[in-house]
Amino acid sequence: MTVTLADVAARAQVSPATVSRVLNGNYPVAAATRERVLRAVDELDYVLNGPASALAAATSDLVGILVNDIADPFFGIMAGAIQGEIGGPGGRAGGERLAVVCNTGGSPERELTYLTLLQRQRAAAVVLTGGAVEDAPHAAAVAAKLRKLADAGTRVVLCGRPPAPDTDAVALTFDNRGGARALTAHLLGLGHRRLGYIAGPVERTTTRHRLEGHRAALAAAGVEEDPRWTVYGRYDRQSGYEATLELLRRDPSLTAIVAANDSVALGACAALRESGRRIPEDVSVAGFDDLPFSIDAVPSLTTVRLPLAEAGARAGRIAMGREEPPPGGIASVRGELMVRGSTGVPRAS
Amino acid sequence: MTVTLADVAARAQVSPATVSRVLNGNYPVAAATRERVLRAVDELDYVLNGPASALAAATSDLVGILVNDIADPFFGIMAGAIQGEIGGPGGRAGGERLAVVCNTGGSPERELTYLTLLQRQRAAAVVLTGGAVEDAPHAAAVAAKLRKLADAGTRVVLCGRPPAPDTDAVALTFDNRGGARALTAHLLGLGHRRLGYIAGPVERTTTRHRLEGHRAALAAAGVEEDPRWTVYGRYDRQSGYEATLELLRRDPSLTAIVAANDSVALGACAALRESGRRIPEDVSVAGFDDLPFSIDAVPSLTTVRLPLAEAGARAGRIAMGREEPPPGGIASVRGELMVRGSTGVPRAS
DNA sequence: CACCTTGTAGAAAGCGCTTGCTACACCGGA
DNA sequence: TCCGGTGTAGCAAGCGCTTTCTACAAGGTG
The missing domain is CATH 1.10.260.40 (lambda repressor-like DNA-binding domains)
Known part of the structure; x- marks a missing residue:
């Protein structure tokens, strides 16, 4: 025994x-x-005996971190930062908590199931990361779950995710709109007028916000957008590759391609290169997030840096009750435009 | 209530x-x-109520996955694959398990603490990924923990990690030695004789095995190695960048650089490029792992592909008892040499 | 010297669930 | 009619811990 x-x-x-x-x-x-x-x-x-202890004390030392795709460094970096603050081991004495990362794969059902599982474990806190799915019934279901979790004493924090109305979840949102707008403005400033846009999955809030920022910049500059210039895809490299080929097929005269994120941008670069175009002389490319590998792309990628680690750490601290939540429970985290080699003035057409 | x-x-x-x-x-x-x-x-x-249920039934539905660095796709991919098989949500009915990823940051103490935490939670299974630390006392402590976990009915699986002697943990090891050897043999075959090697952290088994494979290839080809040609670092991009500068300082006549992994190789490329060298005309570069971004490097990276997702999935199934462990409890998973653009014949010196 | 603090430790009542065992129908066969 | 299945459901005893309440000793105080 x-x-x-x-x-x-x-x-x-x-x-x-x-x-x-x-x-x-x-x-x-x-x-x-x-x-x-x-x-x-x-x-x-x-x-x-953890379960016995949790049962008797009516609390557990589990903290859940939900991510859309654990294989994507975007989430890996945030999760790592959150976990670092949660402490687990290495944290302050006594407060040993088990920070667990749950991979939803972007699926709404899995998200809900994981939330239930965490609720079942009476988790001390839950951090949801990344864009939410914009499906009304699902959003409502998640909101209900979050409310229930909060009622049960679980602290809920959203990191890099839009606020959940009717929930007292603290939200640390990325200013995707603003970042995207600045990025496209940069391209417009260089003289581009024909910009392709590779968006993420349609139903993601992140996708919508970045696209809105892009369009806002176009509108502000008085550039008319051709519907053919937008293609939806996934947040991965292959999607960028395919979408770029599609974009070029639709309009070979594009002088710039704005991608939903850095991985997509990398795929776009590959497609452009294979089609015999130089970057940025023939076509400029821009990404989003500024993941570690982006600076090593050739040419290095112009993108919007999101303070993933900082935001994650802050979310972690708030989840642990070691930092005051922002006023109103909502904070917007800005990105920073990183102008690098992959964007330049358009070729004289 | x-x-x-x-x-x-x-x-x-x-x-x-x-x-x-x-x-x-x-x-x-x-x-x-x-x-x-x-x-x-x-x-x-x-x-x-999870804890109550776990207490009464003397089992829990937690499965722990230990990784060295969750922000590194190498681990992210494996963790994702493992988690996918563990089921969590999406798994077969009823068998809902909470697969939790724990980030050790490569620290031995954290590794032990997480194991204790999981033992405390009476985890159903534990999967340890990535290279182990080669410190005798620590190795013994981990082995003891693993034995205790196994005794308590927790299934223990090692994925991409050398077998733990005196433990009945199932091990799925990567053939790092063989992969490294093939990689260096490829370089030697191209005519390289002056090869720099950027190793990972000294105390990691992965580091040692890859280095041994590299040296075995050199020895087999009768190439004498200069001690200055090996530099130790970390498994990240920056480390590759710095190590490369160091290598070039020590011996500017190197015609090839073999990196401990792809991230390191990317850093090496950056350093070479900044020093005015072309890849592969002036210096060939090779990585290891074949992470998704490696094919997008320019030129695309010659590397050794490790079936991360497949191995992870298998480890997950074994951990769930849904697949027979390999005979003897140990299986070696081979890598595949991917020859791409970053390696070529050395410049005529 | 009685009395109240203060500092420590124990007794015991659960926490919410699982499960071995028992109980009770109801059925068909003898 | 009696009896041994067979199929369902309830009883009640924990699982190993936390925590309230109580107990007691020691020390200070009037």
């Missing part, structure tokens, strides 16, 4: 209650007694 | 035991009764 609290108590010649108190450090215990207990714990190699 | 089993039982006019049995589906319950219970569950919006 495994060692229990009672075994430790017997060995240390104290009551189980005392052992529990020593372990939790939330009650005065005489130094000598504590010593004895700790020695017994050590000798017996005792490990607390 | 939250809804409990008893509330559901009252509502459905049955005993708590019956409700439990309906929910777990491990005992015959009359269809009509089941119906009634399920309706009550639905109406009350009941969510099982």
Whole structure:
């Protein structure tokens, strides 16, 4: 059998209650007694029974982190930063929490199921990252879940995700619109007038916001947009590759391609190169996020840097109650335009 | 208050035991009764109390996945694949498990702490990914933990990690040595004789194995190695950048650089380019892993493809008991040499 | 010296669920 | 009619911990 609290108590010649108190450090215990207990714990190699403890205390030390795609560094970086603050190991004494990353794969059902699972585990906090799915019933279901979680005492934080109305979830949103607008404005400033846009999945808020920013910039500059210039895809490299070929087929005279994110931009570069076009002499390319590899693209990628790690860390701290939530529970995190080699003045047409 | 089993039982006019049995589906319950219970569950919006359930049943539905760096796609891809098989949501009915990814940051202490945390939660299975740290005391501590976990009924699987002796953990190892050897042999075949090697952190098994493979290839070709040609670093881009500068300083006549992994190789490319060298005309570069972005490097990266997703999926299935472990509990997974544009014949010196 | 603090430790009542065992119908066969 | 299945459901005993309440000793105070 495994060692229990009672075994430790017997060995240390104290009551189980005392052992529990020593372990939790939330009650005065005489130094000598504590010593004895700790020695017994050590000798017996005792490990607390998490479920039992959670049941009795009606709280758990689990913190859930939901991500759309764990293989995507965008989420990996945020998750890492969040987890770093949650502490898990390495955190401040006693407050050892198990930060768990759940991969929804962008599927609404999985998202809900994971939330239920976390609710079932009575998680201490939940952090949802990345764009939400814009499906009314699903959004409502998620909001209801979040409300229920909050009611049960779980702290809910959204990181890089739009606020959830009717929920007291704290939201740290990325200013996707603003970033996209600045990016496209940069391109327009260089003289581009025929810009292709490779969007992400239609139903994602991130997709919509970035596209809106792009269009706002066009509108502000008085550039009329051709509907053929927008293609929807996924947030991965291959999607960028395919979408670019499609874009070129529709209008070979495009002088710039704005991608939904850096991975997509990389795919776009590959497609352009294969079609014999030079970057940026023939076509400029821009991404979004500024993931680590973007600077190593050739030419290096013009993009919008999102402070993924910083935002994640902050979300983590808020989830742990170690930092005040922003006023109103909502904060917008701005991106920074990184102008690099992949964008330049358009070729004289 | 939250809804409990008893509330559901009252509502459905049955005993708590019956409700439990309906929910777990491990005992015959009359269809009509089941119906009634399920309706009550639905109406009350009941969510099982995980800790209580785990305590009573002495098992939990948690599965832990330990990774060295969650922001690194190498781990992200594996973790995603493992999680996909673990099921979490989307898995087969009833078997809903919470697959949790824990980020050790490559720190031995964190690794141990996470293992303890998982042991505390009475995890159903644990998958450790990536290279282990080669520190005798630490290795022993981990082995002891793994043994204890196994004793407690937790299935332990190592994925992309060398077998742990004296442990009945199933191991799916990557053939780093063989892959590295093939890679360097390729370079030697092209005519290179002066090859720089950028290794990972010294204490990692992965680092050692890849380096050994590299040296084995050199030895087999009768090429004498200069100690100055090896530099140790981290597994990230910046490390590759810095190490390359160091390598060039030590010996500007190198005609090829073999990197510990693709990220490092990317950093190496950047450094070479900045120093005015062309790839592969002046210097060939090779990576390892074949992460998604490697094919988009310019020129695209010669590397060794590791079947990350496949291995992860297999590890996940084994962890779930849905696939037989390999004979002897150990399987070696081979990499595949991907020859691409970043390697070529050396310049005529 | 009685009395109240203060500091420590134990007794015991759960926390919400699972499950072995028991109980009760109801059925067909003897 | 009696009896041994067979199919369902309930009882109740925990699972291993936390925490309230109580107990007691020691020390200070009037």
